[in-house]
Amino acid sequence: MIKERKKPELLAPAGDMMRLKWALNYGADAVYIGGSMFGLRANATNFTIEEIKEATTYAHNLGKKVYVTVNIILHNQESAQLLSYLKDLEKANVDAIIVGDPTVIDVAIKNTNLEVHLSTQQSTLNREAVTFWKNQGITRIVMARETSREDLIDITNNVDIEIETFIHGAMCASMSGRCVLSNFLTARDANRGGCSQICRWEFDLKDENNNPIESEKDFTFCTKDLVMLKHIPEMMDIGIASFKIEGRMRSIYYIATVVSTYRKVIDEYWNNPENYQYNKEYEKILNNCANRESIDQFFDTTCNKEYQYYIGREEISNQDFLGVIKHYDLKTKMATVEQRNYFKIGDKVEIFGPSIDTITTVIEEIIDDYGESIDVVRHPLQIVKIKIDNQVFPDNLIRKKY
Amino acid sequence: MTKIMVIPKNRKMIDNLISKSDAFLIGIENLSINLPTYYTIDEVEEIVKFLNNNKKKVFISLNMNIKNNNLELLEETMLKLNDMKIDGVLYYDMAVLNLWKKRQLKYDLVWSQEHFATNYDTCNYYNSLGVKYGLLSTEITLDEVKDIVKNTKMSLILPVFGYLPMFASFRHLVNNYLEYFNHEKNTNNYYMEKEGKKYPLIDDNNGTFVYSGNIINGLAETIELKESGLDYILLNSFLIDDQKFADIVEMFNSSDKENVDELDNKIFDMFDNVDKGFLYKETVYKVKKND
Numbered sequence: 001m002i003k004e005r006k007k008p009e010l011l012a013p014a015g016d017m018m019r020l021k022w023a024l025n026y027g028a029d030a031v032y033i034g035g036s037m038f039g040l041r042a043n044a045t046n047f048t049i050e051e052i053k054e055a056t057t058y059a060h061n062l063g064k065k066v067y068v069t070v071n072i073i074l075h076n077q078e079s080a081q082l083l084s085y086l087k088d089l090e091k092a093n094v095d096a097i098i099v100g101d102p103t104v105i106d107v108a109i110k111n112t113n114l115e116v117h118l119s120t121q122q123s124t125l126n127r128e129a130v131t132f133w134k135n136q137g138i139t140r141i142v143m144a145r146e147t148s149r150e151d152l153i154d155i156t157n158n159v160d161i162e163i164e165t166f167i168h169g170a171m172c173a174s175m176s177g178r179c180v181l182s183n184f185l186t187a188r189d190a191n192r193g194g195c196s197q198i199c200r201w202e203f204d205l206k207d208e209n210n211n212p213i214e215s216e217k218d219f220t221f222c223t224k225d226l227v228m229l230k231h232i233p234e235m236m237d238i239g240i241a242s243f244k245i246e247g248r249m250r251s252i253y254y255i256a257t258v259v260s261t262y263r264k265v266i267d268e269y270w271n272n273p274e275n276y277q278y279n280k281e282y283e284k285i286l287n288n289c290a291n292r293e294s295i296d297q298f299f300d301t302t303c304n305k306e307y308q309y310y311i312g313r314e315e316i317s318n319q320d321f322l323g324v325i326k327h328y329d330l331k332t333k334m335a336t337v338e339q340r341n342y343f344k345i346g347d348k349v350e351i352f353g354p355s356i357d358t359i360t361t362v363i364e365e366i367i368d369d370y371g372e373s374i375d376v377v378r379h380p381l382q383i384v385k386i387k388i389d390n391q392v393f394p395d396n397l398i399r400k401k402y
Numbered sequence: 403m404t405k406i407m408v409i410p411k412n413r414k415m416i417d418n419l420i421s422k423s424d425a426f427l428i429g430i431e432n433l434s435i436n437l438p439t440y441y442t443i444d445e446v447e448e449i450v451k452f453l454n455n456n457k458k459k460v461f462i463s464l465n466m467n468i469k470n471n472n473l474e475l476l477e478e479t480m481l482k483l484n485d486m487k488i489d490g491v492l493y494y495d496m497a498v499l500n501l502w503k504k505r506q507l508k509y510d511l512v513w514s515q516e517h518f519a520t521n522y523d524t525c526n527y528y529n530s531l532g533v534k535y536g537l538l539s540t541e542i543t544l545d546e547v548k549d550i551v552k553n554t555k556m557s558l559i560l561p562v563f564g565y566l567p568m569f570a571s572f573r574h575l576v577n578n579y580l581e582y583f584n585h586e587k588n589t590n591n592y593y594m595e596k597e598g599k600k601y602p603l604i605d606d607n608n609g610t611f612v613y614s615g616n617i618i619n620g621l622a623e624t625i626e627l628k629e630s631g632l633d634y635i636l637l638n639s640f641l642i643d644d645q646k647f648a649d650i651v652e653m654f655n656s657s658d659k660e661n662v663d664e665l666d667n668k669i670f671d672m673f674d675n676v677d678k679g680f681l682y683k684e685t686v687y688k689v690k691k692n693d
Contacts, residue, residue, distance in 0.1 A: 073520055074523065075520050075521050076549050079521060103521065124496070125469050125495070127470060128473060128500040129468070132497070135500075174569050175571060175572065177517065178467075178516075178517065180517050180568050183541045183685050184615070187686060189541065203601075205593075206593040208592065219576075298572075303572070303573050310582060
């Protein structure tokens, strides 16, 4: 198969309209968003049909695209609303839907003109599986995060279909779709958008005879993030159609930084491949806004110990971002907080914001929304109250203090 | 008539349970995961012959996610299995389905994307492609199971006893941890523990795998499941003592409307970590937001 040299698309996440505009304005060719139904980020801010219309109009005016995730694994009762929802998406002029459950593929292809991309939830890794999905009407495959360079070369050489790969952001520790830790440990359905990220939790490790295996840090599945910056030219040569950035729930700062950096690399290599030189400065920029250390993951290796992340939250990074102050009661000195990252009793934190001097305190009391005292706050967007002696204000932020 | 399918732990267990089980589910090395034992293709051939001779059904699991460099082995194995008298091949990766169609293989397929088999429409989707069987998710309720059975022509298998798969990774997450902190690795079998709850954890050649802290016990529910028309109940011996497992299989065999509750309770007495899984527990996926 002779490959036509085609400039790859840079595809960015957009958790809301503001992020969508920032992503497109900072250089993304397309964005993917969650609709109000059937998306795998159930707890993110998602787009209504009206907002999706606004999003596609905005993107199309710039000559760019909008994809909508319809990637949950359905339960019986959910398919009833599917057709009308897909019809609405078609009317909203979305450029494609990203799908995990074949029922959605079937309903979309039989009843709409929507283009259908296969979600990474199906963990597609090989040319036979890619061929299968192509025959089912899929026009683009979002490859499994475990796909290697050799896999990508083999697939792009053998099957004529658009291939999308992740280039940046967080990794699942498991194969996508094969992790239901969240279902079992927190009763939240990972394959319907409820993932509570158990792979970031710490566990005690024991051998088969129940003897503890103790180390200076507890056992965790937590892996480093993905960064493919240095492989972009090679991936362009392989013929990847779309480079995907992970993180619909990321900050505007993060999206703008990551999108603009990859934009530069793609353009520099595309415009002048013979004289292209890797720019270390770009790597530094990405590192500075990373949640945790980043590495190139399965593209080049089988992911050894260097690919794990055992140092917990000991870096100054976005992961230190624990919550947002929503309200402060002067009388009780209790602040209402919306959680952003796991925190617990005893954590040393800083509260900062435009109208206060940075406050350093230790979390001594946490009350949940049932008025009960709890030790840890582990759910994204969970609302709790914590005791802070000094006055704080709405939209002040809480971060981990070291 | 609902049949009993068993996942045996070893060859001896197949002999011992031959009269108590209608079907056996067998793993193959380098192509199966989440099973207690993985056999070579030659061993599989011997087991298949033995089960054929005893007029038992035999299902082979090819439920691994397949990398390109594993396609050759997969195709070769699928062709060899076609020369044996087997009743079905379980698949996770669509490479199996594609090769099965391409090669026009004679055995039936079992859709086995364990956590994805949660609705009847998708059962019907694969059924329309020629897939006869489906292994249902264990993360759905009893009512959902019955609803699926009612609304699909696919023949369905439901795990009702044993530890359940919760996590599968190509990564060697335990090895990596042990190496990072300079521990020696002496086994593939571990536990990870949180808040007093222990979860079986395996790190073997295929990657890292985690199983439920509790053993699911759906014995009492088998009466309703049989009435619903479910084709197979699946009993898994993984990490269960051989004798206890034999007793369990016997209990599933001998249960009826009169004694089922008593037998079900007996299973709760046999182990200290038994529950009903998600049979009566719905998972949520939207966290209530508060203002």
